[in-house]
Amino acid sequence: MKEDDIHKFNRPGLAVDVVLFTIKNNDLKVGLVRREEEPYFGKHALPGRFVRYDEPIEETARMALKLKAGINPNFVFLEQLYTFGQELKRDTRIRTVTIVYYGLVDSSKIELQDSDKFHWHSVYELPELGFDHKKIIEYAISRLRKKVIESDFAFQLMPEEFTLTELQKAYEVILHEPQDKRNFRKKLLEMKILKPLKKKKMEGAHRPAELYEFRRKG
Numbered sequence: 001m002k003e004d005d006i007h008k009f010n011r012p013g014l015a016v017d018v019v020l021f022t023i024k025n026n027d028l029k030v031g032l033v034r035r036e037e038e039p040y041f042g043k044h045a046l047p048g049r050f051v052r053y054d055e056p057i058e059e060t061a062r063m064a065l066k067l068k069a070g071i072n073p074n075f076v077f078l079e080q081l082y083t084f085g086q087e088l089k090r091d092t093r094i095r096t097v098t099i100v101y102y103g104l105v106d107s108s109k110i111e112l113q114d115s116d117k118f119h120w121h122s123v124y125e126l127p128e129l130g131f132d133h134k135k136i137i138e139y140a141i142s143r144l145r146k147k148v149i150e151s152d153f154a155f156q157l158m159p160e161e162f163t164l165t166e167l168q169k170a171y172e173v174i175l176h177e178p179q180d181k182r183n184f185r186k187k188l189l190e191m192k193i194l195k196p197l198k199k200k201k202m203e204g205a206h207r208p209a210e211l212y213e214f215r216r217k218g
Helices: 057-069 133-150 153-157 164-175 181-191
Strands: 013-023 028-034 048-050 077-084 096-104 118-122 194-201 209-214
Touching (some): 013 057, 028 057, 133 164, 164 181
Parallel strands (some): 013 096
Antiparallel strands (some): 028 118, 077 096
């Protein structure tokens, strides 16, 4: 058989899985689907879908969110994360390679109530997972943390308007560690990614706090 005779090769299944993050009740949550078939019946897994022949892979990710999670993909920021397939038997049905996206969404834009199949779970208290999805989620969290430290990536999880206290809490939830208030605010101001709105919001019994929005480029 010739090396380039592609019609005679066994072909692996190509799938897309989505690690969907949101912040709710000061907790970083990931959306999971309870499996109703083998393999891994009864366990949780990331919303995913096999790639159709005439379907772009990002559309596959969007359809996975829509059909498996009931999430409107128009509200979700999607970015390709990594390709997993080094483990040859990660799926017992067929040799499968999955292209993983991670999605970020402001919790106010979606319904966070659990459905019969789709559930939100704290990334710090994950249920028993099928496939290699625990490893995938852990990898996604590490990448998310790296991105929020180096860029404005956390704003994908924030509402349009927010206080610096709310933003700091979001960073603390993602990084899973407290942030020094003074240093945190100094770094943000140096990055020049915040735009003051000349509006204020009450935060508990304290004096009103200034509201900000993300300074969009272009």
